[in-house]
Amino acid sequence: MAIFIGVSYLIMCNLKYGMNLRYANMWDMPLRVLALSQLLALLRSAGPWRKHVIAIAVAAICAFELREYVVLFVQYPLYELVTEGLLRALHILKMP
Secondary structure, eight states: HHHHHHHHHHHHHTTOOOGGGGGGGGGGHHHHHHHHHHHHHHHHTTTGGHHHHHHHHHHHHHHHHHHIIIIIISSSSSOOHHHHHHHHHHHHOOOO
């Protein structure tokens, strides 16, 4: 998965007019699997509380993702995730 992400990233970064962020959606699932595998590796020695800690960590990540969804698609209904719209939704750029 890491090779797929790396190779596809290199291809997309070399597009003539840049990469549209909607194409980055193909990296969602591989990145989530890699994050879960790293979480499991980090908590390998957590002892008897391992399952509980993993469940809490996954729930926290899901809550963070849900919050991002609310910001990007409910508060600022962005159809196409262009850079300017994302920066305004995240309050990095000020509203005109």
